[in-house]
Amino acid sequence: MGGFGSGRNFGKTTTSSVRSIKVKDLGVCGRATESVQVQYEKDGQSVEHIIFLSHTACNYGGTRCWFRCPYCSRNVGILYLASGQCACRHCFSLVHKSGQESSIDRLYRKVGKIRKRLGWQQGIIQPDGEKPKGMHWKTFDKLIAEHDEIARRLFGLTHQWCKKMTNRLKGESA
Numbered sequence: 259m260g261g262f263g264s265g266r267n268f269g270k271t272t273t274s275s276v277r278s279i280k281v282k283d284l285g286v287c288g289r290a291t292e293s294v295q296v297q298y299e300k301d302g303q304s305v306e307h308i309i310f311l312s313h314t315a316c317n318y319g320g321t322r323c324w325f326r327c328p329y330c331s332r333n334v335g336i337l338y339l340a341s342g343q344c345a346c347r348h349c350f351s352l353v354h355k356s357g358q359e360s361s362i363d364r365l366y367r368k369v370g371k372i373r374k375r376l377g378w379q380q381g382i383i384q385p386d387g388e389k390p391k392g393m394h395w396k397t398f399d400k401l402i403a404e405h406d407e408i409a410r411r412l413f414g415l416t417h418q419w420c421k422k423m424t425n426r427l428k429g430e431s432a
């Protein structure tokens with residue numbers, strides 16, 4: 259159950275198996291429609307996305323219309339629906355493959371393991387602890403060096419990520 263629309267009925271319905279939507283299937287090109295509402299059911303829950311459109315002029319006259327990806331504001335012809343999210347393929351591959359988010363996760367896991375070995379409290383913003391009893395200084399120094407290197411990278415990545423999110427939010431409110 260579910261379907262596409264923008265408040266008006268375009269006479270199109272889809273099933274819950276919808277995985278992607280094509281802007282050209284919506285019949286909104288050439289109309290001054292600014293947004294479309296995409297609605298479908300997922301696990302018995304109704305999921306709704308409002309997607310903004312942009313219209314660009316064609317070289318040969320007329321206009322072409324695009325979805326504005328809700329995440330990166332790129333103009334795209336196809337949006338994908340998965341896990342209750344609606345995004346362009348760039349954003350999905352960013353989250354699902356080796357994007358920056360996942361490398362942050364990986365580093366957090368790695369630094370968490372080191373802190374556990376040292377018997378320190380979890381979290382790089384927590385104060386550093388002592389050398390555990392029975393651990394060789396050589397091992398300790400090696401772990402500290404690794405810990406600090408990862409912490410340095412994490413602070414850098416987190417800073418970049420915050421900047422990206424801030425820009426994204428600015429783009430959305432524009």
Ligand SMILES: [Zn+2]
Pocket residue numbers: 327328329330331332345346347348349350
């Ligand atoms: Zn995107």
